Amino acid sequence: MTKTNPGRFFEDYHVGQVIRHAVPRTVAEGERALYHALYPQRFALYSSDEFAADSGLDSSPLDDLIAFHVVFGKTVPDISLNAVANLGYAEGRWLAPVWPGDTLRAESEVIGLKQNSNGESGVVWVRTRGLNQMGQVVLEYVRWVMVRKRDRDAPAPETVVPKLETVVDPADLVVPEGLNFVEYDDELAGESHRLGDYKIGEKIDHIDGVTVEEAEHMLATRLWQNTAKVHFDATNRADGKRLIYGGHVISLARALSFNGLANAQMMVALNAGAHTNPCFAGDTVRAWSEVLDKAETDAPGVGAIRLRLVATKGDSADFALRGEDGRYLPEVLLDLDYWALMPV
Template sequence: MMKTNAPKTNAGNFFEDYRIGQILTHAVPRTVKMGERALYHALYPARHALYSSDKFAQDCGLPFSPLDDMIAFHVVFGKSVPDVSLNAVANLGYAQGRWLLPVWPGDTLRSESEVIGLKENSNGKTGVLYVRTTGLNQHDQPVMEYVRWVMVRKRDTSAPAPETVVPPLTDAIKATDLVIPEGLDFTSYNFALSGEAHRMADYDIGEKIDHIDGVTIEEAEHMMATRLWQNTAKVHFDTSARPDGTRLIYGGHVISMARALSFNGLANAQMVVGLNGGAHANPCLAGDTIRAWSEVLDKAETSAPGVGAIRLRLVATKGGEAFALRSEDGKYLPTVLLDLDYWALMPL
């Protein structure tokens, strides 16, 4: 009897492959160490003190400096790409994200996702997939979780549309639901070493901050970053994957660049602990110069000594006037790349 060899390669999932409640266990756990930090700080102008100095972190009540919050996000996100967004047209947004535990050098991260929503688009060629992704460490402890939704191609346009399920998503995480790292204490916070004197009391709700600096994105650095996070989405590497023949800059690269640029004006917004919502408003391509501005949306005290939570809108742009976000019809301006709503921890 002749043996028939089954395909060994994986073309990724398409929209009709998903079902509500499906659990996707993502392959290849990754141990993260100081190399990831060094590369992260080389790729982005990241210099928040808590992630740069063991001594500064110890003076803030931690055993030593954890890895940057966005390293955890990128690694957990990257694990999910082969199962969630390998055949994506675009990553559309985020919600209900929480950092649950610090990630320390030497931790091993893996991730899994649950399908929580499906909605076929009217063109019958694509659909929107909603997943809740959880990152876990080597002790099977959740280190972070978030919801994201992504537009995915259909393999067979004649495949019947699934029942539409759009999950209910809150506008923002309550400050009381944020997880504060054990031992964090800002009562002896060193403002001289952090880079700015501004504490949470110095910021007013509604205040807007122009972060001034800009960084021009190049092909080489964005592809290095995307490989670093083991993100295999075709649109970031293969020019034939997009009709215009360009490589789309990974949205997380824009997030980290904007977060790093926000240091100028928000140097003491040390730890990102909540992701309320986010949208990649327009594509970012090589040659675009990213600038950023922030708006203070809310403030709250926490149970940790001297630690406050500040809710911020972070907007990344590729030109245009500072603080400009939407046109008169309510749509994002074509210069807006990212609109991100997050909670950070800051000295009171």
């Protein structure tokens, strides 16, 4: 009897199935240090205990995307080990801060299935929750993945396509307990632009770029315990290239957005997202953002800003997203729609 795990294939899923993912992980200051070494991250709330304390928190929590990457990594052996592509995200919310010393685990529920017309693969929708050591949900999101079939002749399951909200309602955004920006220090944060300084429809070129190195993306993927074959095994693709983990591009783009959005301190919701084209070592990632909406919160001095974050390889100054055919341009790597907290 074989003892190795080949991963799940499309026919191994059924709607309503709940998968508890293996290997809980305790996160510490080491994850923060490595995250800040891998990405040019400078948001003050995640860099300084003193800044966080002045904002009503006990100390600086770990970066939102550390929580996302750790939880995502837990799911890979069960959800996307045999994936063709990670297709999108929706209904994501950060529900509680993650602190050094917390232990994170993950579980996913299959909420949709649809076999592709070629009979060789299908799309699997899952709702994933990340929980801490107290059983508190700190993060939840939906993602859908195209997964290979083991047996092309296996019968297709009943098609179930979940109806997903296109945007998280601002009323459902969770502001961390105690957070307030009444005494917010613009100078220490790095910019003076607050919520009222941004206009809906405004686009911001974040100017800077980061060239992806093979060693760095491999370190990142190992750090998040992401075992997807396309990221590790150069023989898995016909071109002999290792595909950059899409979350690596998300973190690069979010870090680059500091230049122009330094006060968008905390990500609190993930409305939608698509990895639109592959990224490989040697590509230079740049980013631009579009302001989609703004909202109030009940926390003192805290507002919410909805942003489209676009990562590109090459020039980002023209804000180009799609061609005349409606498809994403080949230089566009990421199209991400999220809510962040910002001082009013």
